[in-house]
Amino acid sequence: MKSIASKLAQPAGLGLLAALILLSAGLVRAQPVWPFTPPTSPMAQRNSVNVVINQVKWLQNATRTSASFAGGGYGLLMQQFQAVRDQYAGFKSTLTPQQLTVGADQIAELDAGLDIIQEAFADFQTAMANGQSSVTAFANLRRVLNQAIGVWAQEFKRTCNQLRVGW
């Protein structure tokens, strides 16, 4: 008797298990897929600030050491600048909603600042197309990038201070 009952219960149990699996799968699928967000804590904020500042230093170093356009210097500068943009995007994702609200103007300005600085790359290409020597055009690019990212970094640090980032 017991064995018949257990034999009958087995398919019912399996069916229940399958239903639970399907249901949980459905539930999992129904949940929205959130993009990865780094934790927002003073420590995470301080880290992200340092990462941006270090990346700016790397870019400034590259502007001093990448002596020639022909030697792949342009690609290196472009790569380092893109890295600043990426690290800055990471930094923004660590800000609290309050910091984002109070500092909305400053954040918009920092965003615009990077867009403006990026124009230096297009200016370099245009200068060469207009007949400027690659040596001079590349020297201009390096100088402008070095100084401009320095100005931007100062604004970045000031904004972090005002918004109490990492406090």
Place this chain on the structure above:
Amino acid sequence: MTTNSTLPPGARRARRRLSGLALAALGAALIGCASPQTARNEPTPREDFLESRHLVVLAMSRVDATLRALDEVAAQANARPRPAYEAFAKAVQRIEVDSIRVRQRTQAMRARGDAYFDHWQNYFASAPNQQVRRRAEEHKAELKQSFEAIQQGAQQARDAFRPFLTDLQKLRAVLESDPSLARIDAHKRLMLAAKDKGRQVQQGLDRILAEMNTITALLKPTGAPLNQ
């Protein structure tokens, strides 16, 4: 709204000096906005208004200097063109960098729209000086008008700046190898176009400055000494 560009240079200087003194009085009344009351880890609003005015004045002087350097290239074309060219190239590089802060501000004004000036309004509304707070409330409508005019001036300056810089960079490139009279003459049109665009930038900046001076006059506490 008055435009500085229509005034003679002497009157412009005197006007700037007077508005500078009025601004100093307003600045003294605004300093410390909201900072004593805020908790240690709460964001503090920055002194947007005073800073923005400073940036506009700086940008105006850079545009002036660049246009003067461009004039000098034309003036020295049949005398000593190379030093004039070198000075011009330096001026272009300087304006490329020094204009970044004002350009990023005008771009942010466009991106944020009215919300950008809400921060200014809050800044005035939280001034430690009661008179400034009261005047900001009384003149809310005029302030809004001034903010709109600043937005328009910023748009004019922003729209003209990029083409102006492109012309300057092109001139720097084409004259680099040979800044001779013949070459300068061949690019006379480009020089005139650059100067025209530079004047448009100046007009936009002038407009912003004039409106900022209007705001300063509106909010300045009565009886405050001008040289405070």
